[in-house]
Amino acid sequence: MDPKKKEGGDLIDIASQGDMKICHSNLKELTILSHSNEIVKHDLGIILKTWPDEVCAILRRFATIEDSQWLVSIKDFTSYRFRMTFCKRMFPEVAEEDDVGKLIFTVDRCNIFADSFTQLSEATPELFHAGVSPMFRHEVAIGEGVLREWSNFLADELFDRKRQLFSTSPDDMRRYRPCPQSNQVSDDLPYFRFAGRFLGLALRHDLSIGILLDPLFFLQLSGVTLCYTDLEKTDKVMYQSFRQILDMDPTEFDQKEGLGLTFPTLFPEEGEPVRVSSTNRDKYVDFMFHQSYITLVEKQIESFEVGFSEMLSQGTRASTFFSSLTLKDVDYMLHGAEENTIDLHQWKKHTLYDGFEESEDAIKWFWMAVTDLNHEEQCKLLHFWAAIRHLPKDGFFGLTEKFRISK
Numbered sequence: 001m002d003p004k005k006k007e008g009g010d011l012i013d014i015a016s017q018g019d020m021k022i023c024h025s026n027l028k029e030l031t032i033l034s035h036s037n038e039i040v041k042h043d044l045g046i047i048l049k050t051w052p053d054e055v056c057a058i059l060r061r062f063a064t065i066e067d068s069q070w071l072v073s074i075k076d077f078t079s080y081r082f083r084m085t086f087c088k089r090m091f092p093e094v095a096e097e098d099d100v101g102k103l104i105f106t107v108d109r110c111n112i113f114a115d116s117f118t119q120l121s122e123a124t125p126e127l128f129h130a131g132v133s134p135m136f137r138h139e140v141a142i143g144e145g146v147l148r149e150w151s152n153f154l155a156d157e158l159f160d161r162k163r164q165l166f167s168t169s170p171d172d173m174r175r176y177r178p179c180p181q182s183n184q185v186s187d188d189l190p191y192f193r194f195a196g197r198f199l200g201l202a203l204r205h206d207l208s209i210g211i212l213l214d215p216l217f218f219l220q221l222s223g224v225t226l227c228y229t230d231l232e233k234t235d236k237v238m239y240q241s242f243r244q245i246l247d248m249d250p251t252e253f254d255q256k257e258g259l260g261l262t263f264p265t266l267f268p269e270e271g272e273p274v275r276v277s278s279t280n281r282d283k284y285v286d287f288m289f290h291q292s293y294i295t296l297v298e299k300q301i302e303s304f305e306v307g308f309s310e311m312l313s314q315g316t317r318a319s320t321f322f323s324s325l326t327l328k329d330v331d332y333m334l335h336g337a338e339e340n341t342i343d344l345h346q347w348k349k350h351t352l353y354d355g356f357e358e359s360e361d362a363i364k365w366f367w368m369a370v371t372d373l374n375h376e377e378q379c380k381l382l383h384f385w386a387a388i389r390h391l392p393k394d395g396f397f398g399l400t401e402k403f404r405i406s407k
Contacts, residue, residue: 020058020061020062021062023058024058024059024061024062024063027055027058027059028067028070030043030044030047031044031070031071031073031074032070034073035073044074045077048074048077049077052077052078052079053079055077055078056078056079056081056082059071059078059082059086060082060085060086063086065089065090065313065316065320068086068320068323068324071086071324072323072324075324075325075326076326080328080329080332083324083325083326083329084325084329084333086324087203087321087324087325088204090312090313090316090320090321091200091204091311091312091313092129092312092313101130102130102131102132102133103120103123103127103128103130103131103132103133104132104133104134104135104142105119105120105123105132105133105134105135106134106135106136106137107119107134107135107136107137107150108136108137109136109137109153112150112153112154112157113154113157113158113163116134116150116154116198117190117191117194120132120194120197120198121190121193121194121197125310125311128197128200128201128310128311131205132147132201132205133146133147134146134147134150136150147205147207148207151198151201151202151205151207151209152209152210154198155198155202155209155210155211158191158195158198159176159211161179164179164181164182165178165179165182165188165191165192165195166178166179166195167179167180169214169215169234169235170234170235170236170237170238171234171235171236172212172214172234174212174335175212175213175214175215175217175234176211176212176213176214176217177213177214177216177217177297178192178217178297178300178301178304179297179300180292180296180297182300188300189299189300189303190303192300192301192303192304192307193303193304193306193307194307195304195307196303196304196305196306196307196308196309196310196311196318197307197308197310197311198307199211199304199308199334200307200308200310200311200312201311202334203330203333203334204311206333208333208334208335209334209335210334210335211334211335212330212331212334212335213327213330213331213334214234215230215233215234215327216230216231216233216234216293217301218322218327218330220294220297220301221301221304221305221308221318221319221322222319222322222323223319223322223323224323226289226293226294227289228242228285228286228289231289231293242285242288242289245259245261245276245281245284245285246281246282246285250278251278253277253278253281254277254278257275258275258276258277258278258281259276261275261276261281261284262274262275262276263275263276263284263287264287264288264291304318305317305318305319308321341375342375342378342379342382343395343396344367344370344371346395346396346397347370347396347403348367349396350396350397350402350403351402351403351404351405352402352403352404352405353404353405353406354404354405354406354407355406355407356405356406356407363405366405385403
């Protein structure tokens with residue numbers, strides 16, 4: 001019998017609950033077996049591609065948090081709606097209609113970051129489980145609107161590059177990751193725990209804070225072991241540099257003395273630096289990648305994970321939450337579906353002219369042509385002009401250098 005759709009998109013077969021539960025158990029067994037059996041993996045893929053709605057309906061009804069370990073391997077076959085709903089179960093359940101027990105705190109509009117950090121860092125994890133309700137000092141307003149306003153203000157402060165807690169991704173300035181330089185200041189670690197708590201609150205309360213996570217940062221939060229090839233998703237220049245080292249003909253590489261590269265000396269007593277050759281260049285690439293992208297941020301990420309895990313139900317880890325989602329899922333939850341539009345007025349203000357006057361016809365025609373471009377074409381022009389794929393969250397004003405048109 002064909003399944004029938006129920007309100008809310010759930011697919012309900014006339015089969016008994018017992019039969020559907022058996023389907024859930026069989027799906028679990030097949031998924032686990034597919035890790036070591038290619039034939040089962042192939043057959044399972046056909047099932048998941050043929051009946052995606054039915055599979056999601058069964059999972060929505062019977063999957064528990066304990067299933068997350070095997071669900072990770074088939075998450076790409078499930079829907080965004082299922083993945084989001086499944087992860088939302090990892091947060092403590094609270095009666096929506098009951099405001100009693102909420103963590104109520106007051107912040108000064110002129111001191112939002114410091115006030116929020118002090119009060120949210122000192123609160124025990126249990127106080128967050130009933131929800132939070134911020135208030136602005138000397139104002140009587142309270143509720144969902146104030147929560148959203150506060151979260152946007154705090155996100156702006158927390159991810160401000162001047163604070164040097166987070167830095168932007170080389171290939172996408174909308175995305176953030178822990179700043180490597182912050183590992184030199186041990187006092188910064190509590191801020192990362194605080195950031196983890198804040199991100200957990202944002203995801204739990206569906207707060208679109210305009211922040212996107214760097215792909216490497218997302219993979220690290222998901223508990224994935226990183227490799228230099230992951231740089232292709234976030235830092236193509238560095239990835240191409242590593243590939244050049246590895247792909248060069250061995251004889252040519254050695255004749256060029258390993259491009260003059262040496263293994264960094266971390267401790268003076270280690271003696272002379274070791275030269276890179278065709279026989280150890282793979283170790284050099286692994287070492288440099290690990291040192292630059294893992295070692296320098298591992299303490300910050302550990303603190304972030306602690307804070308985020310405190311927002312989840314007891315015993316649930318941050319890696320369980322993030323590994324159950326895709327990066328696009330988290331993008332949508334934190335940033336929404338809207339594209340990061342290009343403000344032409346900002347672009348003009350952020351442009352200097354060498355040998356031209358802004359009032360000249362040539363400049364007017366240029367901006368008229370830019371105005372006629374669609375969003376995708378404007379992004380391509382932006383990348384051609386300044387090697388920027390995406391603007392930071394605060395638009396052109398977040399860039400350190402202005403554009404220039406010269407004769």
